[in-house]
Amino acid sequence: MSDIGTLTLSFDVPGMPPLKDGALSIFSAGHRQAGRVRALLRAACTAAQHTGWTPLTDPVALEVVLRRPPEHHSGDATNFLGGIADVLQDKRWQYGVRLAHLGVLADVALYADDRQIRQISYREEPAETPSYSVRVVALP
Numbered sequence: 001m002s003d004i005g006t007l008t009l010s011f012d013v014p015g016m017p018p019l020k021d022g023a024l025s026i027f028s029a030g031h032r033q034a035g036r037v038r039a040l041l042r043a044a045c046t047a048a049q050h051t052g053w054t055p056l057t058d059p060v061a062l063e064v065v066l067r068r069p070p071e072h073h074s075g076d077a078t079n080f081l082g083g084i085a086d087v088l089q090d091k092r093w094q095y096g097v098r099l100a101h102l103g104v105l106a107d108v109a110l111y112a113d114d115r116q117i118r119q120i121s122y123r124e125e126p127a128e129t130p131s132y133s134v135r136v137v138a139l140p
Helices: 034-051 077-088 100-107
Strands: 008-014 060-068 117-126 131-138
Touching: 008 034, 034 077, 034 100, 034 131, 060 077, 077 117, 077 131
Parallel strands: 060 117
Antiparallel strands: 008 131, 060 131
16 A cells, blocks of 8 residues: 555556546536545545645656556546546535535645656556556655
């Protein structure tokens, strides 16, 4: 899961990552990505609680490995990375978006702001069932 000594948190999420589409906030109640947002927040919350993770305020690296069937073509790397990066930041930065519908998941954050991301790694692997792994690493 994670190694708190090196400030690294890793976890797996079933299904596809949330897509950032730029039209409506991914956090809006009823957004078509709501199920994906919740799945990512639940997995991040479990990993963070298990390790005692607190949101980072220094630069971070974001690493994503997406596993999906070759014929599954919905979404691309940039939109997946944008969605994941937004979901894992402190959502209190999302001015004007009400988060009450997320309940306790609204408080899940692995870093303060996605502007902290200084390195990104993205890779796709073939798999029968979609899932993905996320790793957040504190940078020196």
